[in-house]
Amino acid sequence: MGRKALQRSNDMDLSLDASDLEDLIGYNLKRAYVIVQIDFRKALGQDGMSARVFSALSLCIRYPNITQSELARMMGIERSGLVAIVDELEAKKHLQRAPVPGDRRVQALVPTEAGRAAYDATLKAVRAHEDRLFEDMSAEEKETLLALLKKIRNREEDA
Amino acid sequence: MGRKALQRSNDMDLSLDASDLEDLIGYNLKRAYVIVQIDFRKALGQDGMSARVFSALSLCIRYPNITQSELARMMGIERSGLVAIVDELEAKKHLQRAPVPGDRRVQALVPTEAGRAAYDATLKAVRAHEDRLFEDMSAEEKETLLALLKKIRNREEDA
DNA sequence: TATTGTTATACTCTATAACTATA
DNA sequence: TATAGTTATAGAGTATAACAATA
Numbered sequence A, B: 001m002g003r004k005a006l007q008r009s010n011d012m013d014l015s016l017d018a019s020d021l022e023d024l025i026g027y028n029l030k031r032a033y034v035i036v037q038i039d040f041r042k043a044l045g046q047d048g049m050s051a052r053v054f055s056a057l058s059l060c061i062r063y064p065n066i067t068q069s070e071l072a073r074m075m076g077i078e079r080s081g082l083v084a085i086v087d088e089l090e091a092k093k094h095l096q097r098a099p100v101p102g103d104r105r106v107q108a109l110v111p112t113e114a115g116r117a118a119y120d121a122t123l124k125a126v127r128a129h130e131d132r133l134f135e136d137m138s139a140e141e142k143e144t145l146l147a148l149l150k151k152i153r154n155r156e157e158d159a
Numbered sequence C: 001t002a003t004t005g006t007t008a009t010a011c012t013c014t015a016t017a018a019c020t021a022t023a
Numbered sequence D: 001t002a003t004a005g006t007t008a009t010a011g012a013g014t015a016t017a018a019c020a021a022t023a
Helices: A004-011 A025-044 A051-062 A068-075 A079-091 A113-133 A139-157 B004-011 B025-044 B051-062 B068-075 B079-091 B113-133 B139-157
Strands: A095-099 A107-111 B095-099 B107-111
Touching (some): A025 A113, A025 B051, A025 B113, A025 B139, A051 A079, A079 A095, A139 B139, B051 B068, B051 B107, B068 B107, B079 B095
């Protein structure tokens, strides 16, 4: 130690030190997202579901018999990207691709009992992770944050 | 059309339809982040800076003579990941790797005049993108959102 | 012609591990 | 021994384009 830049970054409190980035919503959104995402993985463990698989399973349970195209649209990703996710869930016997009478192009996604059980357990773990990570935020603050994030999400409908 | 799941997802307003995911901060954070990030790229154009290069240049200007290790720590990424970013900025003549007298291991990152000019122009474009994207949010709402996101970011210091 | 699921492919962002040159 | 920068490599996560089966 003893170099100029090194000293500066140690001596100054960067969180209070105004950089252009600190005023940008996008920058703060990404930094916050990364923190939550890393804690999510840590909380669910090495063999736990990834966030995207958890989301997919959640929506399959919420909307049983949903198709992959519909699920992709709800998740905001391309159809092609969903194949690996559904493959993984099917390999773990958390859901099945079921033929749909009347349209042989389509396969309905049907959660299994094991899938529902795994989902319930994972949801509990996810909520515990968020409760712990955001324990210094009041219920009102969390509500406010959710409302503001949803306000940003509303832009998706325009596109 | 005419299938069950298809009808359901068309008839129901998903944004008002309670799914477990909608109450999770992590899920809403990611969805919002993706929207902002896509708009950022669209706003800056095909030849524009990526968000991470913009962030790196911003910090190099804010902290001239910063080293790559310090910059990586500030950005929350690994040293190795910064090499390509600095390579890109150096190739575009936006900054220089300069030798540091007294420690030949280190190379200080020094923004060029062209780099500062490019940064000023890009910052203007980024602010315009955010102003437009968040035009339906009041100044107070944006302040609140920034404060709550920073509250999440504070957890990084613990790790 | 259009749509569903699928494959092949590539790109971005990131991490880990090991190397080199210094300290 | 430890650190700064670098390289090689791999893994998520995503997109685009094309295909076969079906509508």
